[in-house]
Every structure is written in C-alpha cells, then in structure tokens.
Amino acid sequence: MEARLTTIRETLKDFRSDFWVCGKCKLCQANHVKEVEHARFWRNCPSGTRFRYEAYYASGKMEIAKAMELGEVEPSDAVAHVIYSCNLCGSCQEQCYPVKQMFPTRVIELLREEAVREGWGPLPEHKPIIDNLEKHDNMLGKPQKDRGKWAKDLGLKDASKEKADVLLFAGCKYSFQPELNSAARGAVEALKATGADIGILGAEELCCGAPLLELGDRDFFEQFAAENIKRINATGASLVVTLCPHCSWVFAEEYAPHLEAEVKHASQVLAEALGEGKIKPSKEVSASVAWHDPCRLGRRLGVYEPPREILSAIPGLEWKELERHHGNSLCCGAGGLADYAFPDYGEWVAKERVFEAEFVEAERIVTSCPWCEELLARGAKGKGSKVKVDNIFTLLGESLGGDVR
Ligand code: SF4
Ligand code: SF4
Structure with a gap:
C-alpha cells in the first residue's frame, strides 16, 4: 500500500x-x-x-x-x-x-x-497496534481471511464479487471480537428488515485507519484509507453504512471527498427507516436504559438524535438521560487509545461513567461503539456495579424478532 x-x-x-x-x-x-x-x-x-x-x-x-x-x-x-x-x-x-x-x-x-x-x-504500549496493522491489515492481528466470518449464514452478498446497493463496513472490532458480533448481527437484521440489498467486503475490508490517525501517524493512516477507498469504489455501492463511530468519523472527514458513495452511520439509516415506517420494533425489551453518546459519533459528527429515536421506538424500554449528554457527554475513557497505554486510567474514566448510569438509576447503559461497550463493561465489572452494558443494534435486532445474541 x-x-x-x-x-x-x-x-x-x-x-x-x-x-x-x-x-x-x-x-x-x-x-x-x-x-x-x-x-x-x-x-x-x-x-x-x-x-x-x-x-x-x-x-x-x-x-x-x-x-x-x-x-x-x-x-x-x-x-x-x-x-x-x-x-x-x-x-x-x-x-x-x-x-x-x-x-x-x-x-x-x-x-x-x-x-x-x-x-x-506513539508510545511503546501502542506498538502492538502498529505491528498488527503492518502485518495483518487489522488492528487486532487476526488473520484477514476470517474477517467476514461474523456474517456467515446472514445471507449477505460478497461485495468484492457482486454488486450490492448498500455496503456495510463492519470495522475491525465488530468483525473479529466474538463478544461484539451480536451488535453487527443486530444491525444486519434491522438493515435487512428495511429491504436493503446489502453486501460486505469480508476479507477484503481493511482497518479504516482511525487508530493510526488517533495516534498521530497520518502517513500510515492514509495508506489504509486510500486502499479502502479504491476497494469501496470498485463495489459500485451507492451507500456505505458504518457501524463503529471511529470508522464513521474517518469516513466522514477523510474518505468522503474521495468516495463515489454516500456514507452514513447505521443509526442514521435505521432512524430514517423507522420514520418512514419501513421497520417496526415489536418485541418488548424490558429495561431502563441510558444512552451513552460516543464522542466520535456525537461531538465529532453531530449524530445525537438518531440513536435516541431508535431507543424510543423499542417497546418496553424505559428511557433515562444521563446528566452529561449530547455535547456534554463524558468519554468512556477509550478515546485516543489512551486506555491502550494507560488501562488503569481508562478504567477510572469508565467507572465514572458507570457511576453516572447508577445515579440516574438506569439498569443498562447503551452505546453504539465497540470501544465504549468494551471499556464500560470493564468499568462496571471493576466497580462491582449492577449496571449492564448493551449495544443499540443488538437491542433493535432483538426487538425486530432476530436471534442476534
Ligand atoms: S483555556 Fe480558554 S482559550 Fe484556552 S483552550 Fe481552554 S477554553 Fe480555549
Ligand atoms: S481529554 Fe480533555 S484535553 Fe483531551 S480532548 Fe478531551 S477534554 Fe480535551
């Protein structure tokens, strides 16, 4: 590259x-x-x-x-x-x-x-990420051939071989971490319910490069971005749907001028589908939930309302707003890969956010970012909290009747 x-x-x-x-x-x-x-x-x-x-x-x-x-x-x-x-x-x-x-x-x-x-x-603690990206094209160091495994049996097109109108860009963490797969499957369940013609690049999808941009390595980031853009444009898709807010951020700010397709975060596409009556969550999910605005989706891209519209449409959910919300939202502690280098610090921040969920008496803190989901869950465990962490796409997929967990 x-x-x-x-x-x-x-x-x-x-x-x-x-x-x-x-x-x-x-x-x-x-x-x-x-x-x-x-x-x-x-x-x-x-x-x-x-x-x-x-x-x-x-x-x-x-x-x-x-x-x-x-x-x-x-x-x-x-x-x-x-x-x-x-x-x-x-x-x-x-x-x-x-x-x-x-x-x-x-x-x-x-x-x-x-x-x-x-x-x-960056710091020595960040070196494994750089090494993984150099050797494996993904930040987790997993074999790229397994990147599309999360979607097997979901009936998605292989966009590197056949044209699909919508290209779903799953990102490294949703693709490779089994504990996060349910969110990606929930998003697919919901996108399929809209009637969309969906494909993924699977093994041909590379890391979006966001970790490199966050660490300050713009040269290396641009190699990933340029190759992804080439592969995405070759699919002929008219819409790219991102799942991870970190992918969404670099797609919106860095990729977009070079892409032939429009780019949206899945929460935007699904909130629109709800508004148009294309999807109707019907299965009750009985819980009180608080939405955690991921920094890259909220403050960076201004996507605040679509996730709230989705959660409000799920029957049975009792809505709680955290005290720090929208532009005032508190980072989970993972942003900027700070937790990667300083895990005690990252967990301290996550515990602070979990405390806020406890304060408003929410049973679950819900987000759409794999980084937030992972660190908030660690914070809740470390704190001995009863607050559970969930993903909005898992909840929506379930409410639409999907077997996503
Ligand atoms: S101290 Fe004031 S001027 Fe300086 S970065 Fe903070 S808000 Fe901005
Ligand atoms: S951690 Fe503090 S200094 Fe860094 S971006 Fe957030 S508010 Fe600014």
Whole structure:
C-alpha cells in the first residue's frame, strides 16, 4: 500500500494563533454549569479530572504547544504522558469554540502528529497496534481471511464479487471480537428488515485507519484509507453504512471527498427507516436504559438524535438521560487509545461513567461503539456495579424478532 490521500496537510503551525492566544480562561475544563444539574458531573475533561495538573487539561496542552515552538520544552516521558492520556474526546473544543472560536482538540491531534514526526510518539504500549496493522491489515492481528466470518449464514452478498446497493463496513472490532458480533448481527437484521440489498467486503475490508490517525501517524493512516477507498469504489455501492463511530468519523472527514458513495452511520439509516415506517420494533425489551453518546459519533459528527429515536421506538424500554449528554457527554475513557497505554486510567474514566448510569438509576447503559461497550463493561465489572452494558443494534435486532445474541 503506497498511496497518499492528501497533498496539503494541516500542521501544528496552522493553529499557532490558537495556542498563542489561549488565555487560560479554563472554560474547556468543565461543562456549562447551567446545562448539567449536579456539580458532581460538571467536570468533563477525563485526563484533567483524573490527573488534576493543568497540563492534562486542554489549556495546559495549548501552553505545551507554545513552549515547544519556543524551544522551552523538550519531549520527555512526562510530556508524552500528557499528550497520550488525552482522549481526543472533543469536550474542550465543545466549550472553547463557541466562545473563543478556537480548536484545542485539533491542536492536541496535531501535537501527536508532531510527536510521530519527531520520533517520540506513539508510545511503546501502542506498538502492538502498529505491528498488527503492518502485518495483518487489522488492528487486532487476526488473520484477514476470517474477517467476514461474523456474517456467515446472514445471507449477505460478497461485495468484492457482486454488486450490492448498500455496503456495510463492519470495522475491525465488530468483525473479529466474538463478544461484539451480536451488535453487527443486530444491525444486519434491522438493515435487512428495511429491504436493503446489502453486501460486505469480508476479507477484503481493511482497518479504516482511525487508530493510526488517533495516534498521530497520518502517513500510515492514509495508506489504509486510500486502499479502502479504491476497494469501496470498485463495489459500485451507492451507500456505505458504518457501524463503529471511529470508522464513521474517518469516513466522514477523510474518505468522503474521495468516495463515489454516500456514507452514513447505521443509526442514521435505521432512524430514517423507522420514520418512514419501513421497520417496526415489536418485541418488548424490558429495561431502563441510558444512552451513552460516543464522542466520535456525537461531538465529532453531530449524530445525537438518531440513536435516541431508535431507543424510543423499542417497546418496553424505559428511557433515562444521563446528566452529561449530547455535547456534554463524558468519554468512556477509550478515546485516543489512551486506555491502550494507560488501562488503569481508562478504567477510572469508565467507572465514572458507570457511576453516572447508577445515579440516574438506569439498569443498562447503551452505546453504539465497540470501544465504549468494551471499556464500560470493564468499568462496571471493576466497580462491582449492577449496571449492564448493551449495544443499540443488538437491542433493535432483538426487538425486530432476530436471534442476534
Ligand atoms: S483552550 Fe480555549 S477554553 Fe481552554 S483555556 Fe484556552 S482559550 Fe480558554
Ligand atoms: S480532548 Fe478531551 S481529554 Fe483531551 S484535553 Fe480535551 S477534554 Fe480533555
């Protein structure tokens, strides 16, 4: 894989007015107090809340970017910990941009690209991901030939061999992790109920490259993106449906200008189908549930309502909104691959989110992101919580009568 996607790229210098002008007003350190009821949930920067030093908030990272430009700070383990414990969750930018029109999360992403260029990023703990992508084309290091196994018996077309109108892009985690397969099967169940003509690329589907972009390795990311784009365009599909919000994010922001097909997250397609009366969930799912907005789907892409419309349409579900929701949502702790390098930290964040579900008395916390699902479940277990973690597509598939678990 040799190709590159972009010729002109953003660099840290393009945002120097942001990190020079940042006045350390600290708006980025918390949610708006009038939007979140209890003070317990005002804090919303996971790394800052956990490690508490200024450096771990966006305001501190803006100062680090400035100090690096001035040559006042050299890369060190401490600086790398600050830059790579950030979840790239976008909460700081959510607070900063409306008031200051600045992009602190983008500055942190570009600090990581600088780290990779200079050779001090990513961290040794991230090396297995890079090795797996180099050797196996997927981040989990599994044999690519098994990538489509999750869908055997589902009657989907092999889009690398025959044309399908809708190409379902499953992503590495939904494809390879058996405990997450039920969500992918639930999504297929629901998409089939809409009457869609669906195919997958199976072994021909590569990692979308999102982990590389999050780690700051844009060159390597673009190799995956360019090859995927070539393979997707060759299918002739008119719509690409993504399941994982991390795939959705890079498809929307990086792939879309080069794709011949429209791209939507499965929750968008299925909420539209509900609105048009094409699908009607009928089987009761008796539980009180709270929706956890994945950062890449919510703050990054603005997809907030479709998952809520889907959950509201499932009979028997009692709806609870978490205190931190929509733009104020708290990251699960996995974003930016921070949990990969610092699992104790990741679990700490997940436990905080599970506590929030307990606080609103939800029996289940529901999401559409395999990263969130996995880490929140670890957080619930580590906390000894009764809160269960579920996936929206599993619930919808079940309510449509599918045998998806
Ligand atoms: S990043 Fe934005 S919100 Fe945060 S301290 Fe700087 S100017 Fe204020
Ligand atoms: S992106 Fe999220 S974790 Fe990183 S500094 Fe901003 S609010 Fe904190």
